[in-house]
Amino acid sequence: MNKVVYMDYAATTYVKPEVLEEMMPYFTEKFGNPSSFYSISRDTKMAIDQGRDRVAKALGCDSSEVYFTGGGSEADNWALKGIAFAHKNKGNHIITTKIEHHAVLHACEYLEKHGFEVTYLDVDSEGFINLEELKNAITDKTILVSIMFANNEIGTIQPIKEIGQICKERKVLFHTDAVQAIGNVHINVKELNIDLLSLAGHKIYGPKGIGALYIRKGVRIDNLVHGGGQERARRAGTENVPAIVGLGKAIELATENIDAHAERLEKLRDKLIDGLLQVPYSRLNGPRGKNRLAGNANIIFEFIEGESILLMLDFEGVCASSGSACTSGSLDPSHVLLAIGLPHEIAHGSLRLSLGDGTTEEDIDYVINVVPPIIQRLRDMSPLWEDHLKKGDK
Structure with missing residues (x-):
């Protein structure tokens, strides 16, 4: 097997050459600790500032509202736990959905063990929440709503502006996990009424192990990591300067031409979907368009x-992949597919193909060609398929 077709960009991406090029000097030549006072440390401090400015520009916020983290999962955990414990005197109620990334769901489970109440909103068959249900779920004890911008498994993009407006009117903080959305949709945190937003570098052709949390100015939040005074005393630990530089460059590249990027991928995606749906007894999870x-x-x-x-x-x-890379070792069906109403036995047969900058039309044609015989081969060995045929439903 010589040919490799990568179709798991939702799991991770390669580091673009331009990104790596900017990172390299900070591994060897410009290695000073940003908290020190000599010249090579000033270089690294300036590099962090530039990375922060780039992230802020991409989000439409002030640089002072951007805090670097070890990734998207840490950013999600900080948002939920930090807000929960900082506002526990006001209330103990959090609202999220049943299709969130496990970084949010497991953080919510942790908070439930510490006296907080969590409402998990249902979604419809395409993965969308009901805005009226969100409104009805908010009480005088609600301190945070956390709803992901775009789902990592089925691609559903939520009505974020409307959700943010509801939260703003009810004076409830709104956090969104935008790890999959960055570089794919236009995001302006002010226009969308977002109070906190999580993102990760390795989804946008940057390095792994780096992320960021946008925290709107004036939002009170407890620290998740304690120690030194880094990140304006909000997130301790010597900064990962090369990764911050890489994230800054990656998000700059990812957001400079979103419309053309999306248009190209949409054409390839739709061709792929239409081709694979020619296989009998197949269906698309999530919305079209x-x-x-x-x-x-x-x-x-x-x-x-x-x-x-x-x-x-x-x-x-x-x-x-068959779902989120973070749960690839699990034998349980996807919680997202169960939440949109699929029974266990059907949810087990999912295939997620995610496209990116390296995807070509030849790749799409190749996948459309190789998948149908694989499906037929597996069905020929499947007792479920045999039972189906015996019932005469050919």
């Missing part, structure tokens, strides 16, 4: 297991 991430395709193939599809695709050189 502009309310779906441009590079996301999530297809169910009934009567087989998603893990088996992945193994055979890997043999053909195709890198894909």
